[in-house]
Amino acid sequence: MATDNRPLSPHLQVYRWQITSVLSILHRITGVGLAVGAIVFAYWLNAAGYGADAFARAQAVLGTWVGVVLLAGWTFALFYHLLNGIRHLFWDAGMGFELSQVRASGWTVVVGAAVLTAITWAVVWNAAGGAG
Amino acid sequence: MSLQTDLARVRGLGSAKEGTGHWWAQRLTAVALVPLGIWFVFAAVSLAGADLGEFRAWLTVPYNLILMVLLVGVLFHHMQLGMQVVFEDYIHNERSKTVVLVLNKFIAVILGVSCIIALLRVAFGG
Numbered sequence: 001m002a003t004d005n006r007p008l009s010p011h012l013q014v015y016r017w018q019i020t021s022v023l024s025i026l027h028r029i030t031g032v033g034l035a036v037g038a039i040v041f042a043y044w045l046n047a048a049g050y051g052a053d054a055f056a057r058a059q060a061v062l063g064t065w066v067g068v069v070l071l072a073g074w075t076f077a078l079f080y081h082l083l084n085g086i087r088h089l090f091w092d093a094g095m096g097f098e099l100s101q102v103r104a105s106g107w108t109v110v111v112g113a114a115v116l117t118a119i120t121w122a123v124v125w126n127a128a129g130g131a132g
Numbered sequence: 133m134s135l136q137t138d139l140a141r142v143r144g145l146g147s148a149k150e151g152t153g154h155w156w157a158q159r160l161t162a163v164a165l166v167p168l169g170i171w172f173v174f175a176a177v178s179l180a181g182a183d184l185g186e187f188r189a190w191l192t193v194p195y196n197l198i199l200m201v202l203l204v205g206v207l208f209h210h211m212q213l214g215m216q217v218v219f220e221d222y223i224h225n226e227r228s229k230t231v232v233l234v235l236n237k238f239i240a241v242i243l244g245v246s247c248i249i250a251l252l253r254v255a256f257g258g
Contacts, residue, residue, distance in 0.1 A: 004224075032218060035211045042243040045204075049250025049257075052184040059181060075173070082169050085162050092159060120173060124180050 019106045027084045030077035037074040075120055080113035154213060161210035168203045175200075184254070191255045200251050208244035212237055 015021065040062075047058035061067055087105050090096045096105055134141060175196070179187060191197050215236050223229040 028218065031214045035215055038207060038211050039243065041207075042247050045247045045250045048184060048187055049246075049253040055184040055187065059183070063181060078169060078173070082166065086166060089159065089162065120177060124177055127177070127180065 019103055023084060023106045023109065027081060027088075030081040030084075033077045034074065034081055037070075037077070040070075040074075072117065072121060076113055076117040079116040079120075080109065083109040083112050083116075154216070158210065158213045158217075161206050161213065164202075164206045165210055168199065168206060171199055172203055188254050191251065197251060197255050201248055204244055204247040204251070208240045208247075212240035215240075 012021075012025075044058050044062065047054040062071060087096070087109055090105070096102065175190075179190060182190070191200065216233060219229065219232050219236060223232055
């Protein structure tokens with residue numbers, strides 16, 4: 001029985017962009033991004049287990065501008081996924097389903113993730129400036 | 133008379149393939165990752181640019197080692213659960229899907245175990 005060419009339900013492109021769907025998609029994208037970040041995290045820890053030189057190399061790689069840009073992206077992804085995950089847990093508990101609440105919690109998550117990312121990197125920046 | 137095929141009846145699985153086990157594990161690990169994730173951000177910031185000696189000193193504080201091992205265990209479990217859903221959504225060939233889901237579990241366990249061993253080596257090694 002051929003099952004490969006069955007018609008599928010309409011996909012993303014036929015729908016108007018709206019905050020609910022965009023944030024849902026972003027939750028999945030940040031989740032996959034964090035899975036990639038988890039592999040780098042594993043590299044970092046395994047380098048520490050391997051020895052001082054390997055760990056110094058890992059720290060140096062993460063300290064390059066490419067490393068810092070990636071780490072900043074993972075910081076935002078972590079905060080977004082964390083805050084939106086809490087939003088999901090409230091939904092699981094049956095709370096916050098009114099459209100006005102869904103929009104408010106969505107914007108709270110976006111702004112919160114951006115602010116927390118900025119604060120985190122301001123602290124890193126200050127510590128680096130203080131040390132150097 | 134059932135409309136299921138004999139094979140489907142023997143497998144005893146509907147389209148969801150399982151009950152609430154996966155869903156519940158994803159929520160439990162999510163709840164655990166809220167405090168662990170926030171703690172890890174503080175930890176990572178304090179470890180920016182550290183050398184191995186500084187990392188070891190930080191890790192020999194007992195609760196740091198305990199929290200790191202807990203984070204690794206829960207993190208890679210949560211990662212495996214989440215990636216499984218993504219793969220199930222986008223891979224439609226049964227054989228490829230099975231292979232990828234098995235690899236997904238193997239990789240998550242290998243990464244998690246290697247991280248925990250590395251943490252113990254740094255904390256207790258010479």
